[in-house]
Amino acid sequence: MDFTHDDEQQALGEAVRGLLARSYADFENRRRTVADEPGFDEKTWARLAEMGVLGLPFAEEYGGMGAGPVEVGVVAQELGRVLAPEPFLASVVLAGGVVAAAGTAQQKAAVLGDLASGASVLAFAHAEPGARWVPSAAGVTAAESADGWTLSGVKEPVPHGARADLLVVSAAVPGSGTGLFLVSPGATGLARDGYRTFDGGRAARVAFDATPAVPLGEAGTDRTSTVAGVLDGARIAACNEALGAMEVALSTTSGYLKTRKQFGVPLSTFQSLTFRAADMYVSLEMARSVTLWATMVLAAASDGGPDENREVADAASRAALQVSRAGRHIGQEAVQLHGGIAMTAEYSVGSYTSHLTALDHLLGDGGFHLARLAAAVGGHGEVDPLP
Amino acid sequence: MQLELSAEDAAFRDEMRAFFTTEVPEDIRDAVAGRRELTKEQVVRSQRTLNAAGIAVPHWPVEWGGRDWSALRRHIWHEEMQRACVPPPLAFNASMVGPVIATFGNREQKERFLAKTANLDIWWSQGFSEPDAGSDLASLRTTAVRDGDHYVINGQKTWTTLGQHGDWIFCLVRTDPTVKKQAGISFLLVDMTSPGVTVRPIELIDGGHEVNEVWFSDVRVPAENLVGEENKGWDYAKFLLGNERVGVAPVGATKRVLAQAKEWARSVPTGEGTTLLDDPLTAARVAELENQLLALELTALRVVANSADGKPHPASSVLKLRGTELQQAVSELVLDLAGPDSLASGAGDSSALADWARRSAPVYLNLRKASIYGGSNEVQRQIIARTILGL
Ligand SMILES: Cc1cc2nc3c(=O)[nH]c(=O)nc-3n(C[C@H](O)[C@H](O)[C@H](O)COP(=O)(O)OP(=O)(O)OC[C@H]3O[C@@H](n4cnc5c(N)ncnc54)[C@H](O)[C@@H]3O)c2cc1C
Numbered sequence: 001m002d003f004t005h006d007d008e009q010q011a012l013g014e015a016v017r018g019l020l021a022r023s024y025a026d027f028e029n030r031r032r033t034v035a036d037e038p039g040f041d042e043k044t045w046a047r048l049a050e051m052g053v054l055g056l057p058f059a060e061e062y063g064g065m066g067a068g069p070v071e072v073g074v075v076a077q078e079l080g081r082v083l084a085p086e087p088f089l090a091s092v093v094l095a096g097g098v099v100a101a102a103g104t105a106q107q108k109a110a111v112l113g114d115l116a117s118g119a120s121v122l123a124f125a126h127a128e129p130g131a132r133w134v135p136s137a138a139g140v141t142a143a144e145s146a147d148g149w150t151l152s153g154v155k156e157p158v159p160h161g162a163r164a165d166l167l168v169v170s171a172a173v174p175g176s177g178t179g180l181f182l183v184s185p186g187a188t189g190l191a192r193d194g195y196r197t198f199d200g201g202r203a204a205r206v207a208f209d210a211t212p213a214v215p216l217g218e219a220g221t222d223r224t225s226t227v228a229g230v231l232d233g234a235r236i237a238a239c240n241e242a243l244g245a246m247e248v249a250l251s252t253t254s255g256y257l258k259t260r261k262q263f264g265v266p267l268s269t270f271q272s273l274t275f276r277a278a279d280m281y282v283s284l285e286m287a288r289s290v291t292l293w294a295t296m297v298l299a300a301a302s303d304g305g306p307d308e309n310r311e312v313a314d315a316a317s318r319a320a321l322q323v324s325r326a327g328r329h330i331g332q333e334a335v336q337l338h339g340g341i342a343m344t345a346e347y348s349v350g351s352y353t354s355h356l357t358a359l360d361h362l363l364g365d366g367g368f369h370l371a372r373l374a375a376a377v378g379g380h381g382e383v384d385p386l387p
Numbered sequence: 388m389q390l391e392l393s394a395e396d397a398a399f400r401d402e403m404r405a406f407f408t409t410e411v412p413e414d415i416r417d418a419v420a421g422r423r424e425l426t427k428e429q430v431v432r433s434q435r436t437l438n439a440a441g442i443a444v445p446h447w448p449v450e451w452g453g454r455d456w457s458a459l460r461r462h463i464w465h466e467e468m469q470r471a472c473v474p475p476p477l478a479f480n481a482s483m484v485g486p487v488i489a490t491f492g493n494r495e496q497k498e499r500f501l502a503k504t505a506n507l508d509i510w511w512s513q514g515f516s517e518p519d520a521g522s523d524l525a526s527l528r529t530t531a532v533r534d535g536d537h538y539v540i541n542g543q544k545t546w547t548t549l550g551q552h553g554d555w556i557f558c559l560v561r562t563d564p565t566v567k568k569q570a571g572i573s574f575l576l577v578d579m580t581s582p583g584v585t586v587r588p589i590e591l592i593d594g595g596h597e598v599n600e601v602w603f604s605d606v607r608v609p610a611e612n613l614v615g616e617e618n619k620g621w622d623y624a625k626f627l628l629g630n631e632r633v634g635v636a637p638v639g640a641t642k643r644v645l646a647q648a649k650e651w652a653r654s655v656p657t658g659e660g661t662t663l664l665d666d667p668l669t670a671a672r673v674a675e676l677e678n679q680l681l682a683l684e685l686t687a688l689r690v691v692a693n694s695a696d697g698k699p700h701p702a703s704s705v706l707k708l709r710g711t712e713l714q715q716a717v718s719e720l721v722l723d724l725a726g727p728d729s730l731a732s733g734a735g736d737s738s739a740l741a742d743w744a745r746r747s748a749p750v751y752l753n754l755r756k757a758s759i760y761g762g763s764n765e766v767q768r769q770i771i772a773r774t775i776l777g778l
Contacts, residue, residue, distance in 0.1 A: 127727050129728070129739040129740055130655070130656055131727075132655070132657070132726050132727060133726070133727060154739045156728075156731060156734075156738065156739045156740055157727065157728070157730045157731045157734075157740070159730075193734070193735065193737050193738075195731065195733035195734045195735065195738075196594075196732070196733035197730045197731070197732060197733060198593065198594070198729075198730075198732040198733070198748040198749055198752065201730075203730050203731060203733075203734075205731075205734060205737060205738055205739055261519075262521060262522050262523035262526075263522075263523045263526075264523075264526075270765075272765060272768070273765070328719075332715075332755065335755045335759075336755070336758055336759065336763075336764070339521055339522070339759055339763065340516070340521060340545075340546050340756075340759055340760070342592075342755075343591050343592055343598075343755065343756050343759070344589055344590065344591060344592070345590040345591060345592055345594070346589070346590065350591075350592035350752075350755075351592065353592070353752070353755070354592055354748075354752055357722070357748060357751070357752070358730060358748070361722070361723075361725075361726055361727055361729050361730060361748075362727065362730065365723055365726065367668050367669070367672075367723055368726070370668060371666070371668055374668075
């Protein structure tokens with residue numbers, strides 16, 4: 001048992017930190033970047049590709065680095081620390097994850113290769129109006145004709161759905177559950193309305209009207225559990241990203257308490273404030289423990305069998321619940337302990353609160369995961385974290 | 388003890404309810420119900436509707452448009468207004484500078500400003516806070532130096548809410564730097580079109596523009612715009628802040644949003660014939676909030692029912708503290724009801740997602756301010772600890 005990163009993983013973290021510092025060491029740059037389209041920095045994206053980060057979790061034969069969830073977590077933490085707007089989670093972990101799990105060898109080589117090289121940004125069009133973080137699709141339906149498959153219906157919100165060079169789409173297939181498809185941006189009947197999310201990210205409404213689509217992997221297979229597995233993995237990656245953001249929100253807050261003076265003394269003179277910063281630290285460390293544990297549970301999963309999937313789902317929910325609570329606590333207190341300055345877009349800490357709020361609602365918030373866990377409490381005695 | 392309102396007060400309530408739900412234009416009440424930002428024109432139109440009926444500034448002296456109502460009636464007026472989605476009269480005018488001028492201003496100032504303030508012919512801004520003078524307001528550094536029959540102002544104010552609409556700004560300025568900080572402050576009224584006044588927008592985390600920096604560079608202000616006595620401004624500011632605290636906990640509005648939230652929850656399907664409102668975790672959260680709000684409302688009623696002498700009850704800090712916490716908690720509930728749809732905050736009308744859901748995150752983020760301004764919640768705890776508990 002070891003909760004620390006090995007030398008290679010540390011080196012990866014430092015390299016990514018250095019790369020991101022070129023773009024975002026100055027918070028003003030991040031603010032400028034998210035104000036402009038496409039909402040992230042294409043140069044930084046290309047540098048991440050050069051470093052191999054965009055192919056990190058994929059097999060080498062498909063242009064990837066063959067790394068695992070721990071490395072993905074290391075990268076996600078670094079992105080979280082500077083609120084990097086690049087679509088690593090949306091494109092690599094989610095959309096790429098789906099392709100890696102369901103694509104044919106040929107599709108993986110082509111699609112993941114382009115993703116890894118930076119040639120193409122992917123988006124996973126899965127969320128549907130009226131659906132709450134479910135792994136199945138209902139609102140977008142697939143139909144097969146002599147000419148192939150077409151999709152109809154609406155997906156929203158689709159993270160980075162407007163900028164994406166290729167869409168990975170889930171759709172209800174009559175008689176065989178949820179299928180997965182690839183849709184190219186020029187396809188007929190495809191309409192994409194992109195917009196800003198409140199944390200400076202990007203999402204879109206993506207509408208399909210008899211839009212030609214290519215099945216991902218073999219058509220006619222129910223992919224619900226594939227999607228569920230990718231969502232759980234992405235939840236754990238998102239927890240890592242939140243961890244980085246919470247860490248910086250806290251250090252920014254304690255730094256501010258030491259320098260901001262009111263009544264002729266630094267705010268850190270007031271124990272009513274420093275104790276609350278201490279409570280933020282407690283939340284952060286509890287969240288870190290569960291996140292690192294869940295990352296290791298995911299890394300240990302190898303066969304993709306139902307028992308293992310259940311374990312990963314359980315770990316993902318436990319981490320997501322802990323991080324949801326911690327993210328709110330830390331995000332809200334970071335603003336409160338700063339006072340008015342944290343309400344501004346110019347000062348960094350409010351953006352950390354915004355992004356933690358967005359991450360919380362992307363893949364399932366604390367209440368969602370609490371309900372998942374509550375439904376299963378009768379099925380076990382003690383919760384034992386070690387295998 | 389007695390629970391019912393007297394027959395007269397009950398009739399008063401019905402009268403207020405009828406007025407607010409029938410006389411105030413619907414586009415304004417729809418915007419409030421939809422949690423959208425009001426335009427300047429809507430705020431002005433709404434206040435003028437109230438003022439025409441003589442109910443924009445009931446807490447002012449009767450001579451200047453007030454109504455001599457009991458504290459209970461003022462409370463009923465305020466609650467019914469929020470319940471009907473009517474925006475309260477602009478606080479800077481109605482609760483802040485109006486009462487200060489009415490209480491400490493001279494006859495000329497009253498005649499010059501009060502009627503226009505009640506009718507929102509003048510839009511006032513509040514120029515108290517500075518970058519280095521927040522909770523420690525008395526350390527403010529903007530100076531006003533007497534030069535003949537003028538004051539010359541130099542310095543910077545910040546967080547000036549809706550200063551972009553402001554015609555006039557009431558400022559705390561330092562007129563005597565040699566004495567204890569509270570003893571050298573004056574209360575000045577400044578025409579914002581004066582040469583040397585610059586207003587710069589500050590973008591907030593919800594993307595909105597509601598606060599500003601206001602810079603003063605050799606701004607000449609006629610000495611007749613001094614309210615009360617020179618160097619007594621701190622007393623007037625304390626009077627004003629005491630009033631600010633009372634109105635700042637919008638019990639009625641929070642109750643209304645919570646009731647709306649239940650309808651929104653009912654509109655989110657969770658399975659075959661079930662909605663989010665059937666979800667036990669959601670329902671429990673709503674019930675908990677309803678009970679907390681009930682306790683808050685009853686505390687507010689207890690305070691107003693027993694404050695005959697017009698002085699703020701010491702428990703008004705409880706109202707500000709708990710009121711803003713609950714306002715924030717309800718906005719957090721709505722955000723969670725919206726769930727993934729909350730991400731679509733920037734979507735246009737083509738969006739497939741509900742309007743309330745798209746507004747939920749900006750409102751949640753924006754309301755983090757409620758526990759910061761009007762005396763932060765830490766300051767309220769200090770007041771409770773010191774003045775009530777004697778600690
Ligand atoms: C959206 C918004 C609108 C505003 N509108 C106006 C306006 O129109 N006009 C105007 O004049 N001002 C306005 N304000 C300013 C507001 O009144 C100040 O933000 C407030 O007084 C707090 O000051 P500060 O932001 O400088 O925080 P600080 O005073 O620096 O406080 C930072 C933190 O320390 C805490 N703290 C400070 N002192 C103590 C202590 N002694 N003990 C324990 N804790 C302490 C505070 O509670 C806070 O949590 C507005 C503020 C906001 C956010």
